[in-house]
Amino acid sequence: MEMQQIRYFLAVAETLNFTRAAEKCNISQPALTRAIKAL
Structure with missing residues (x-):
């Protein structure tokens, strides 16, 4: 977790x-979704 x-x-x-x-x-929505999913 970062x-x-x-x-x-x-x-x-x-x-x-x-x-x-x-x-x-300041990021794309798919990138945000991936970051949340990685949690």
């Missing part, structure tokens, strides 16, 4: 939306 994955998870929890969380983290 800190970046935790940051992504927190962004999803804050926004309640994967697309908005990905925009907030």
Whole structure:
């Protein structure tokens, strides 16, 4: 587990939306989904 994955998870929890969380983290939505899945 990496800190970046935790940051992504927190962004999803804050926004309640994967697309908005990905925009907030400046990554693509599929990359965000893969990072969350890896947790």
